[in-house]
Amino acid sequence: xxxxxxxxxxxxxxxxxxxxxxxxxxxxxxxxxxxxxxxxxxxxxxxxxxxxxxxxxxxxxxxxxxxxxxxxxxxxxxxxxxxxxxxxxxxxxxxxxxxxxxxxxxxxxxxxxxxxxxxxxxxxxxxxxxxxxxxxxxxxxxxxxxxxxxxxxxxxxxxxxxxxxx
Amino acid sequence: xxxxxxxxxxxxxxxxxxxxxxxxxxxxxxxxxxxxxxxxxxxxxxxxxxxxxxxxxxxxxxxxxxxxxxxxxxxxxxxxxxxxxxxxxxxxxxxxxxxxxxxxxxxxxxxxxxxxxxxxxxxxxxxxxxxxxxxxxxxxxxxxxxxxxxxxxxxxxxxxxxxxxxxxxxxxxxxxxxxxxxxxxxxxxxxxxxxxxxxxxxxxxxxxxxxxxxxxxxxxxxxxxxxxxx
Numbered sequence: 225x226x227x228x229x230x231x232x233x234x235x236x237x238x239x240x241x242x243x244x245x246x247x248x249x250x251x252x253x254x255x256x257x258x259x260x261x262x263x264x265x266x267x268x269x270x271x272x273x274x275x276x277x278x279x280x281x282x283x284x285x286x287x288x289x290x291x292x293x294x295x296x297x298x299x300x301x302x303x304x305x306x307x308x309x310x311x312x313x314x315x316x317x318x319x320x321x322x323x324x325x326x327x328x329x330x331x332x333x334x335x336x337x338x339x340x341x342x343x344x345x346x347x348x349x350x351x352x353x354x355x356x357x358x359x360x361x362x363x364x365x366x367x368x369x370x371x372x373x374x375x376x377x378x379x380x381x382x383x384x385x386x387x388x389x390x
Numbered sequence: 391x392x393x394x395x396x397x398x399x400x401x402x403x404x405x406x407x408x409x410x411x412x413x414x415x416x417x418x419x420x421x422x423x424x425x426x427x428x429x430x431x432x433x434x435x436x437x438x439x440x441x442x443x444x445x446x447x448x449x450x451x452x453x454x455x456x457x458x459x460x461x462x463x464x465x466x467x468x469x470x471x472x473x474x475x476x477x478x479x480x481x482x483x484x485x486x487x488x489x490x491x492x493x494x495x496x497x498x499x500x501x502x503x504x505x506x507x508x509x510x511x512x513x514x515x516x517x518x519x520x521x522x523x524x525x526x527x528x529x530x531x532x533x534x535x536x537x538x539x540x541x542x543x544x545x546x547x548x549x550x551x552x553x554x555x556x557x558x559x560x561x562x563x564x565x566x567x568x569x570x571x572x573x574x575x576x577x578x579x580x581x582x583x584x585x586x587x588x589x590x591x592x593x594x595x596x597x598x599x600x601x602x603x604x605x606x607x608x609x610x611x612x613x614x615x616x617x618x619x620x
Contacts, residue, residue: 250449252458268462292453293445319442349435 230315237356248296275370276312472571478563480528481535489569491608493551527561
């Protein structure tokens with residue numbers, strides 16, 4: 225299985241690459257007013273608005289550094305029922321992929337209620353890599369906000385279109 | 391990487407990363423104990439990590455704006471992924487083959503004739519030190535107005551080298567264009583006359599710069615080739 229590796233703070237995490245649609249450079253985002261912490265904004269992806277979540281801000285409270293190695297990962301986020309939404313994840317040092325088997329990851333032995341997205345852990349020569357379960361990443365209220373109200377995204381999209389170009 | 395001992399100018403190297411390949415690696419004293427495992431520094435994970443260091447630079451001015459514009463456009467929808475094909479001309483006919491079956495487009499080189507070869511075989515050419523069978527695609531497809539083989543051999547035309555299903559073959563074309571991307575909307579079914587031709591090499595036409603190309607099917611093409619060459 226192929227995993228996309230990135231960092232949050234100084235720790236490394238892995239994402240199942242089958243969920244990943246495309247890895248983009250860090251784009252300019254349109255801020256969503258009154259959005260909860262971690263929701264970085266909305267960007268237009270081939271004509272459709274896609275919300276973006278800053279992983280560093282979501283988990284550590286600090287926005288990701290604006291470096292070339294900070295990327296915007298577009299992934300299929302499972303919604304209610306069969307629905308799949310596109311979601312952007314801003315992740316630092318998203319520059320590597322690794323090929324590992326799921327059984328190479330071992331249970332970390334603890335469960336943090338507030339962080340149900342933390343999965344099993346793999347240890348390589350540079351230290352641990354934790355599997356990030358993307359489907360548990362967003363809390364119910366954020367999911368509701370991002371995918372439950374298309375009107376909000378559409379109004380943000382309209383605002384993006386109205387921005388003067390350049 | 392201007393002078394030894396420094397990484398990218400504005401990105402300080404992490405403490406545990408040095409340019410060891412220059413000091414005790416293959417570009418230095420070759421005394422690194424890891425060399426017994428990795429043989430060359432380029433196989434070593436430290437070297438790979440150092441290669442990623444230049445990406446830890448601040449985003450240049452205008453970079454995010456450029457890419458935001460780029461991905462904003464309604465390019466290819468996810469349902470119709472673009473394909474790529476190389477258009478080329480043989481005699482008066484514009485044709486195309488998927489880019490994935492091309493090995494290279496080589497310059498003209500002498501094609502040496504083989505006695506008693508079949509009509510479609512032009513001969514052998516040297517491409518990167520290997521002998522390559524060259525054919526006349528015009529003869530194989532049965533196109534009209536294809537010059538005889540001795541003229542084809544003598545004409546200074548680019549040599550298109552294909553590799554498909556384990557077979558390499560080359561053919562000269564009168565003109566080649568660079569690979570073009572096209573969406574599934576630009577592909578149309580071929581007229582019944584073409585699809586029913588015997589042997590049928592194509593089921594689709596491609597709209598390309600006010601021209602209509604016949605998009606050849608590499609599977610069928612090589613099937614016919616194998617039948618003709620063996």
